[in-house]
Amino acid sequence: MRHVVFVLVTALVAPVCAETPGVLAVRNARIFTASGPAMERGTVVVRDGLIEAVGANVPVPADAWVIEGAGLTVYPGFTNALSAWGIPRQADTAPPGRRPVAAPLGPVARGPEDRPLNTSWVTAQELVQPGDPSIERARSGGFTSAVVFPGAGIFAGQGAWMNLAGEKAGHMVVASPLGQHLTLRTSGFTSFPGSLMGVFAYIRQVYLDADYYKASREIYAKEPRGMKRVDYDRALEGVLAAPRVLLPAVTKVELERMVRFGAELKRPVVLYGGHDAARAMEAVKASGFPVLVNLQWPERPRQADPAQEDSLRTLELREAAPAAPAALAKAGVKFAFYTGGLEKPQEIRAAAKKAVDAGLSREEAVRALTLSVAEIYGVADRAGSIEPGKIANLTIVDGDWFQERAKVRAVIVDGVKYEPAAEAEKKEEPAK
Amino acid sequence: MKTLRLLAALAAMAPGALQGADIVIQNAKILTVTRGSLEGSILISNGKIAQVGEKLMIPAGAQVVEASGRYVMPGIIDCHSHIAADAINEGSVSVSSMVGIEDVLNPEDIDIYRALAGGVTTVNVLHGSANAIGGKCSVIKTRWGKSVRELLFEGATPGIKFALGENPKRRGSTPSFGATALRYPATRMGVEDVIREAFTEARKYRAEWKAYDARKAKGERALPPRRDLKLEPLVEILEGKRFVHAHCYRADEILMLLRLADEFGFKIRTLQHVLEGYKVANEIKAHGAGASTFSDWWSYKVEAYDAIPYNAALMHKRGVLVSLNSDSAELMRHLNLEAAKAVKYGGLTEDEALALVTINPAKQLAIDSRVGSIEAGKDADLVLFDQHPLSNYSKVVKVFIDGELYFDREADEKARIKDELRKRSLEEKQKKQTPARRPA
Structure with missing residues (x-):
């Protein structure tokens, strides 16, 4: 009987090590399955990258590496519902000491037909670099996966569910494409679209064009003779490939606006932002659109001018934002979390805790980081919860993740165990 | 400060205080614009102007807005x-x-x-x-x-x-x-x-x-x-x-x-x-x-x-x-x-x-056909002025749209105090939550 008891120690010197036993079991741990009630004492068995069994009385297979789970909590692998993790930041190309030159403007766009700010065909997996430091940092914070979007332009490209470990980007992809990420950027005054109105008109025309393109190509494919062929348009191909549309909406006005606009697109819509959801609940709930809530809550800027007065509206939004998830849960609206501009694991945890303090249950908060993400993107058949047959992504925490002192002990990604990089946070912090 | 006050006012506005029931604006100087001026009353019913006249029967349950000395003009x-x-x-x-x-x-x-x-x-x-x-x-x-x-x-x-x-x-x-x-x-x-x-x-x-x-x-x-x-x-x-x-x-x-x-x-x-x-x-x-x-x-x-x-x-x-x-x-x-x-x-x-x-x-x-004058059948979009609206000294007192009270000078002024307090307390709280970072 090969029975290796793996003792977790807070070894500060431990490198980021990937243990690679084929079979792994966490025994006698507290387990949040996300799909069912939490288990106070249970066992999870992982085999060849998949969850084999979970339950209170599941026997530990003879060939398993065992993690003694006393005092530990096992969650489904945390997943960032909208991120750019794994995509290298664009290097600053300006020579040192010189002011960076503004990026050259593309050709001036004269209308929607020029397809400005459009990279709808770009997929996340094309850009993800497995060695990017953001991946290791995310794992250290307990995240096993992220829905990654290329993120530039109005049509910012197609997202993919990426597991946050692997030697090749292709191995990391769990599902793709999952959606088209739309933003409301403008081109400035001189190139279309130069205004928010223009952005709406542009998006509307592109979706009309996409449907027209699809119908024309189908007609052509049936009987090419006697019909002029339809020009290939990569921007429309990208739009058609994505099974859903992500639309930004933070304030009440924006949420109600996007609910109206989203309905026009006649495609599945996911809203992202969500801070003012409580005030726009009637419209959001009626729309049936799920909401990705940005965990980066609006705050008074730390460098704010002490004499600066914020409007009551701004103050109220800051006050209300962390309570948005609880309000969404109460209203029965499907929602998940994304980390926005937060990077440090401690910040992400603190932000999620704020939502809990504002009335969200821990179960609901965990769900918003796990199963709800999978459900919103249509991959709950393979990820998001601790159920037999699903991908073995687990987050193992010493204690309760929402407690400040709790430590992420390990994450398991595709059945492979990774320990947090010790001192990772200290290293990142640049000397002041 | 002006911005602040108006912002404060918005939160306190509770349109609908006079919603639903019939409303009579009585003893006003009514500037119909299309049918001359008269001193009398306007009956508002279901958001529309039901009657305009010198003497109107006030229906049971109607809310009465006393407007003697005041002017009413179309929105x-x-x-x-x-x-x-x-x-x-x-x-x-x-x-x-x-x-x-x-x-x-x-x-x-x-x-x-x-x-x-x-x-x-x-x-x-x-x-x-x-x-x-x-x-x-x-x-x-x-x-x-x-x-x-x-x-x-x-x-x-x-x-x-x-x-x-x-x-x-x-x-x-x-x-x-x-x-x-x-x-x-x-x-x-x-x-x-x-x-x-x-x-x-x-x-x-x-x-x-x-x-x-x-x-x-x-x-x-x-x-x-x-x-x-x-x-x-x-x-x-x-x-x-x-x-x-x-x-x-x-x-x-x-x-x-x-x-x-x-x-x-x-x-x-x-x-x-x-x-x-x-x-x-x-x-x-x-x-x-x-x-x-x-x-x-x-x-x-x-x-x-x-x-x-x-x-x-x-x-x-x-x-x-x-x-x-x-x-x-x-x-x-x-x-x-x-x-x-x-x-x-x-x-x-x-x-x-x-x-x-x-x-x-x-x-x-x-x-x-809907707005622009005070006539029976039109939307009850009405403005009450304290003086003749063509006077420099006139001020808007109340504004109705579709018979609903959307602006009331008195309520506005009261609300400002409450909202000012709310604003101050939120400001204090948020300043504490994110204290200014010290310079490196």
Whole structure:
């Protein structure tokens, strides 16, 4: 009987090590399955990258590496519902000491037909670099996966569910494409679209064009003779490939606006932002659109001018934002979390805790980081919860993740165990 | 501080205090605008004006608003404004008819509440004047606190903005934007050409659809034309389904546009600004265009120099349908005083002057069957003033829209204290939550 008891120690010197036993079991741990009630004492068995069994009385297979789970909590692998993790930041190309030159403007766009700010065909997996430091940092914070979007332009490209470990980007992809990420950027005054109105008109025309393109190509494919062929348009191909549309909406006005606009697109819509959801609940709930809530809550800027007065509206939004998830849960609206501009694991945890303090249950908060993400993107058949047959992504925490002192002990990604990089946070912090 | 107070006021406004039940405004001096003035009462029922008269029976359960010594006039209508929108100009192109104000309406814009406090109940929210053919416009009521859908004036004919002269040609001749950013046109001739080309294109587009419909009717296999959101509104103009509101100043360009419209067989619904309208009033009248102008605002650029304060009165006397507009979130809060200037300059009667900001703009927007005067059957959009609205000393006391109380000066003043306190406490709390970072 090969029975290796793996003792977790807070070894500060431990490198980021990937243990690679084929079979792994966490025994006698507290387990949040996300799909069912939490288990106070249970066992999870992982085999060849998949969850084999979970339950209170599941026997530990003879060939398993065992993690003694006393005092530990096992969650489904945390997943960032909208991120750019794994995509290298664009290097600053300006020579040192010189002011960076503004990026050259593309050709001036004269209308929607020029397809400005459009990279709808770009997929996340094309850009993800497995060695990017953001991946290791995310794992250290307990995240096993992220829905990654290329993120530039109005049509910012197609997202993919990426597991946050692997030697090749292709191995990391769990599902793709999952959606088209739309933003409301403008081109400035001189190139279309130069205004928010223009952005709406542009998006509307592109979706009309996409449907027209699809119908024309189908007609052509049936009987090419006697019909002029339809020009290939990569921007429309990208739009058609994505099974859903992500639309930004933070304030009440924006949420109600996007609910109206989203309905026009006649495609599945996911809203992202969500801070003012409580005030726009009637419209959001009626729309049936799920909401990705940005965990980066609006705050008074730390460098704010002490004499600066914020409007009551701004103050109220800051006050209300962390309570948005609880309000969404109460209203029965499907929602998940994304980390926005937060990077440090401690910040992400603190932000999620704020939502809990504002009335969200821990179960609901965990769900918003796990199963709800999978459900919103249509991959709950393979990820998001601790159920037999699903991908073995687990987050193992010493204690309760929402407690400040709790430590992420390990994450398991595709059945492979990774320990947090010790001192990772200290290293990142640049000397002041 | 002013901003703060008004912001505070908005949170406390609780429209609906007088909702539902019948309302009687009694003992008021009623300026109906279309049917003279009287001292008496107005009965509001189901959001409409049910009766107007010197002596009215007060129905059981009706709420009574005592208005002795006060004046009631119809809600003010502003035919040219840029409030309540998160974007105004799509200036990148010379024809931006694909964009629309409705997409970016912001029902929480504080300027709506401020306009309301100045007695404005209906607003034509226009696209800006950066291009020859601008974007689609929205007619709204200042229903503060309601959603976009409820803000929109139900059934109002859609509009679009055109612009002539300096603004649309500036981008063609200002090198500071950069050589690649220069945009045709650079001259008034070019502006005319842009409009002509656009409608030529629109006619072709309409013909394509007609040909397709004909083929389809015969049962032939045909691919429909591609829907073009830029050209669709222009086809609507050709078919008389969309109103053109054209920004203009000079007499020559006004004539150019009227002739161009005649050539393509459509109408200019209103000429906006139209500061030299007094020179070509007969031609404007002949075309059937309305004129929406300022009382005494001019000389802010060369094309706006040859203006006189008698413009509104002179055009009116030639039979042109004239309104006074604001084009400004500030000016729109005292349009009643702008109307008063037409009494001084041009000798209009009080009713004629009030008509410039009520029934006339209502007619220009083709909503005069609903609003613009105090008549039985019309929407109960009413403004109570403490003095005659043409007086400099008058203040708005209450504003009703559809019989609902949307502004009440007393309630507003009370709410400010409460909201000031709320604001201070939130500020303190948030300052503690994110203390200023020390310098490194």
